Amino acid sequence: MNYHEMNERQVEEALNTDFSAGLSDEDVGKRVKQFGSNELEEGEKQSALLLFFNQFKDFMVLVLLAATLISGLLGEYIDAIAIIAIIILNSFLGFYQERRAEKSLSALKELSQPQVQVLRNGTWEKVLSKELVPGDVIKFSSGDRIGADVRIIESRSLEVEESALTGESVPVQKMTETINNPNLTLGDMENMGFMGTMVSRGSGIGVVIATGMKTAMGQIADLLQNAESQITPLQRRLEQLGKILIVTALALTVLVVGIGVLQGNDLYTMVLAGVSLAVAAIPEGLPAIVTIALSLGVQKMIRKNAVVRKLPAVETLGCASVICSDKTGTLTQNKMTVTKVWSSGRTWSVDGTGYEPQGKYYENDQAIDPKNEKVLQQLLTFGMLCNHAEIEQKSGEYVLNGDPTEGAMIVAGMKAGYTRSKLLSQFEIVNEFPFDSTRKMMSVIVKDTTGRQFVVTKGAPDVLIGQSKTILMGNRAENIGSREKNTVQAAIDGLASQALRTIAIAYKEISANTIILHEKEAESELVFIGLQGIIDPPRPEVKQAVRECKEAGIKTVMITGDHVITANAIAKQLGIANSQSKVLEGKELANMSVQELEDVVDHVSVFARVSPEHKLKIVQAFQNRGHIVAMTGDGVNDAPAIKTADIGIAMGITGTDVAKEASSLVLMDDNFASIKSAIIEGRNIYENIRKFIRYLLASNVGEILVMLFAMILALPLPLVPIQILWVNLVTDGLPAMALGLDRPEDNVMKRDPRSPNEGVFARGLGWKVISRGILIGLSTIAAFMLAYNDNPDNLAYAQTVAFATLVLAQLIHVFDCRSEKSILSRNPFGNMYLVWAVLSSLLLVLVVIYVPALQGIFHTVAIQPKDWLMILGLASVPTFLLAGSFLLSKSK
Numbered sequence: 080m081n082y083h084e085m086n087e088r089q090v091e092e093a094l095n096t097d098f099s100a101g102l103s104d105e106d107v108g109k110r111v112k113q114f115g116s117n118e119l120e121e122g123e124k125q126s127a128l129l130l131f132f133n134q135f136k137d138f139m140v141l142v143l144l145a146a147t148l149i150s151g152l153l154g155e156y157i158d159a160i161a162i163i164a165i166i167i168l169n170s171f172l173g174f175y176q177e178r179r180a181e182k183s184l185s186a187l188k189e190l191s192q193p194q195v196q197v198l199r200n201g202t203w204e205k206v207l208s209k210e211l212v213p214g215d216v217i218k219f220s221s222g223d224r225i226g227a228d229v230r231i232i233e234s235r236s237l238e239v240e241e242s243a244l245t246g247e248s249v250p251v252q253k254m255t256e257t258i259n260n261p262n263l264t265l266g267d268m269e270n271m272g273f274m275g276t277m278v279s280r281g282s283g284i285g286v287v288i289a290t291g292m293k294t295a296m297g298q299i300a301d302l303l304q305n306a307e308s309q310i311t312p313l314q315r316r317l318e319q320l321g322k323i324l325i326v327t328a329l330a331l332t333v334l335v336v337g338i339g340v341l342q343g344n345d346l347y348t349m350v351l352a353g354v355s356l357a358v359a360a361i362p363e364g365l366p367a368i369v370t371i372a373l374s375l376g377v378q379k380m381i382r383k384n385a386v387v388r389k390l391p392a393v394e395t396l397g398c399a400s401v402i403c404s405d406k407t408g409t410l411t412q413n414k415m416t417v418t419k420v421w422s423s424g425r426t427w428s429v430d431g432t433g434y435e436p437q438g439k440y441y442e443n444d445q446a447i448d449p450k451n452e453k454v455l456q457q458l459l460t461f462g463m464l465c466n467h468a469e470i471e472q473k474s475g476e477y478v479l480n481g482d483p484t485e486g487a488m489i490v491a492g493m494k495a496g497y498t499r500s501k502l503l504s505q506f507e508i509v510n511e512f513p514f515d516s517t518r519k520m521m522s523v524i525v526k527d528t529t530g531r532q533f534v535v536t537k538g539a540p541d542v543l544i545g546q547s548k549t550i551l552m553g554n555r556a557e558n559i560g561s562r563e564k565n566t567v568q569a570a571i572d573g574l575a576s577q578a579l580r581t582i583a584i585a586y587k588e589i590s591a592n593t594i595i596l597h598e599k600e601a602e603s604e605l606v607f608i609g610l611q612g613i614i615d616p617p618r619p620e621v622k623q624a625v626r627e628c629k630e631a632g633i634k635t636v637m638i639t640g641d642h643v644i645t646a647n648a649i650a651k652q653l654g655i656a657n658s659q660s661k662v663l664e665g666k667e668l669a670n671m672s673v674q675e676l677e678d679v680v681d682h683v684s685v686f687a688r689v690s691p692e693h694k695l696k697i698v699q700a701f702q703n704r705g706h707i708v709a710m711t712g713d714g715v716n717d718a719p720a721i722k723t724a725d726i727g728i729a730m731g732i733t734g735t736d737v738a739k740e741a742s743s744l745v746l747m748d749d750n751f752a753s754i755k756s757a758i759i760e761g762r763n764i765y766e767n768i769r770k771f772i773r774y775l776l777a778s779n780v781g782e783i784l785v786m787l788f789a790m791i792l793a794l795p796l797p798l799v800p801i802q803i804l805w806v807n808l809v810t811d812g813l814p815a816m817a818l819g820l821d822r823p824e825d826n827v828m829k830r831d832p833r834s835p836n837e838g839v840f841a842r843g844l845g846w847k848v849i850s851r852g853i854l855i856g857l858s859t860i861a862a863f864m865l866a867y868n869d870n871p872d873n874l875a876y877a878q879t880v881a882f883a884t885l886v887l888a889q890l891i892h893v894f895d896c897r898s899e900k901s902i903l904s905r906n907p908f909g910n911m912y913l914v915w916a917v918l919s920s921l922l923l924v925l926v927v928i929y930v931p932a933l934q935g936i937f938h939t940v941a942i943q944p945k946d947w948l949m950i951l952g953l954a955s956v957p958t959f960l961l962a963g964s965f966l967l968s969k970s971k
């Protein structure tokens with residue numbers, strides 16, 4: 080069916096829909112069944128079974144399996160079965176960890192799914208793009224991706240960039256007229272819109288004609304599998320480190336086996352012990368635990384309204400040193416109310432709060448009726464006409480549908496007794512030039528009932544005054560000279576210094592049959608009417624967040640399209656600017672090179688009257704000064720800056736699809752305070768990863784050294800292979816994961832951001848791993864020797880003592896890993912996951928020591944109560960010896 084050849088009626092009939100009310104819920108239900116979900120099919124996911132078997136592909140595990148098989152053939156059945164059971168348990172743990180990591184990653188994907196505005200049951204609502212069905216009527220505007228294939232039924236200067244589909248990057252102007260040509264290429268179908276293409280200008284309405292794999296994009300979906308790297312820099316570094324660790328562990332193992340054989344041990348026993356040691360000492364679980372820590376952190380961020388779209392951002396967040404934040408909606412509430420109105424030298428005030436249209440107009444504290452003032456009437460009604468917002472009453476409350484600035488102007492008009500619907504019956508809107516942040520204005524062309532035509536423009540006053548030829552003074556229009564300009568400027572400054580956002584209204588009459596096609600023609604030679612001053616209160620939580628960021632060495636910078644004085648007034652209220660900090664204006668920025676900007680940028684706290692294009696320069700200047708920059712944005716034009724910033728942040732509520740796609744983080748509540756929460760979490764995740772790296776590596780160093788020391792000292796094997804594997808299983812899994820869930824230390828936001836070049840072992844971590852590892856090794860071998868000397872005939876007893884000491888030393892040490900400072904600086908019960916993990920690990924060790932049936936398998940002997948004191952004492956040495964030295968250094 081060629082929808083482009085049909086007129087609107089035919090399309091409506093063919094799709095059995097209603098353009099004025101959309102589909103009903105019942106229709107939608109039926110169509111979902113018939114057409115399925117509006118999604119492009121993805122490549123095969125890894126099956127659970129495959130993931131499980133993947134756990135076995137690890138080289139050392141294969142070697143261990145082979146060695147076990149040999150020991151089975153040699154008649155050591157129990158050992159062989161037990162070792163295989165442990166390997167399977169280990170694989171289950173790895174499987175569980177990876178599964179969990181994968182699940183949370185796909186949950187993330189769900190969250191960042193695009194939403195669409197759709198007309199259903201007569202009202203506009205937002206649904207997930209995948210819920211669209213053929214026949215749905217959808218709305219889209221600049222920056223949106225069109226959610227399905229549509230036939231355009233309304234176009235307001237609509238232009239769509241279709242390069243994703245056609246390769247053509249010049250936007251296509253869209254219209255609603257029928258095209259009578261059956262053989263059109265996609266690029267020529269100017270009355271159609273296609274899934275995945277981007278609205279670059281204007282807005283439009285379309286009716287969905289195809290969804291999912293039936294769309295033009297669906298036909299080429301295979302080409303679109305763009306696999307973006309989700310590996311973070313730390314993960315990459317750990318991959319390299321992993322290789323080094325494997326080689327080191329293997330070399331040390333070979334050394335242990337070599338010395339052991341030289342000392343007269345049986346070759347076969349030594350090889351099995353060696354391979355078990357290698358399996359235990361290679362931290363094969365590390366990458367999965369890192370992924371889990373990252374994704375659990377990401378879940379926590381979601382609870383704080385920050386959705387990570389690109390995993391590497393989690394780490395980069397911890398390095399952020401500058402946050403460039405939009406003002407409106409991010410630092411402020413975006414709940415706008417007109418409180419002052421100015422025209423021809425007179426100022427009126429309006430009371431009332433929010434979007435409730437209740438309030439009175441006053442002049443010099445005297446209530447007045449605005450309908451008696453001609454200019455005021457014009458200022459308010461034109462403000463309502465050049466407008467898209469709607470104020471609706473929902474369950475008793477007035478809610479805004481549309482842009483808050485525009486909503487405020489509708490409410491201001493309603494307070495004076497006007498309604499937009501009544502105005503629209505007097506004035507027909509013939510054309511519209513939508514708002515964009517670069518022009519900083521928008522216009523409509525309206526025709527009244529007598530056929531007279533007017534251009535009505537609203538926008539930033541300093542821009543609009545430049546486009547005006549005359550200004551209304553009372554009932555007369557006077558030419559604008561420098562005196563008039565100064566008067567208006569003083570009025571703007573007066574409103575702005577009260578932190579009010581100012582919007583000007585201007586108009587001009589054009590002859591009845593003129594057709595204006597370009598905004599430049601419309602927005603010139605205007606008659607300036609006056610100003611509306613809008614209050615947009617700061618978000619209450621932002622001031623505190625800015626202060627916390629400052630303490631954490633992070634500078635907050637305000638970037639806004641708003642007026643300098645308004646911006647600065649709000650920046651001061653929020654603690655972003657002070658009397659020393661500089662304010663830079665868009666026009667100054669435009670004349671500066673990136674180098675010139677670099678010289679001053681560290682002193683600038685507010686960038687005002689900037690266009691989105693300037694944001695890129697700001698990001699680059701900060702980056703050249705060595706900063707790690709987080710930059711927020713919402714529009715199409717913000718995308719380059721968002722992409723270039725180290726952490727690109729898009730607004731979840733007001734952000735366009737394009738901004739979101741460019742971003743690595745999306746703020747669900749558009750709130751600055753959520754950036755701060757994400758940074759805290761980012762710093763914490765990194766520290767937690769360091770914590771378990773430290774724990775796992777120190778444990779492994781300890782395990783290898785016990786064996787090495789024993790061989791050097793010509794002692795028998797202090798641990799049998801299955802014990803080594805058990806130590807690995809019970810100590811590596813749960814406690815390490817619990818460390819990944821640890822809460823931040825109290826000083827996370829009291830220190831400067833981490834350098835992105837910092838290595839994994841920076842800030843003393845390497846020393847901690849080695850010193851604790853050596854001490855764990857020494858304590859364990861000491862316990863073994865004491866027990867062995869006591870009773871040389873009972874090797875199994877001494878091995879059990881060594882086994883217990885090794886596990887206990889690691890389980891005590893895990894609490895030390897929670898702090899950069901010392902075990903004594905944190906409450907051990909502050910992380911109850913860890914407490915439970917340690918208790919269950921302990922239980923798993925006691926079970927194999929004391930349950931008679933298991934003693935045979937694990938080669939253990941029940942430890943006598945008197946020896947536990949010695950074990951506990953020695954196991955505490957690695958942690959408390961160094962905690963003692965910390966205390967000493969503190970008391971000095």
Ligand code: ATP
Nearest residue numbers: 405406407484514516519521537538539639640641
């Ligand atoms: P931010 O602080 O997030 O940059 P902003 O609203 O201050 O947001 P823009 O949206 O670029 O920045 O707006 C720039 C100026 O354009 C505003 O100061 C205002 O004067 C004017 N303006 C904003 N919204 C509209 C609108 N819907 N119609 C006409 N003019 C507008």
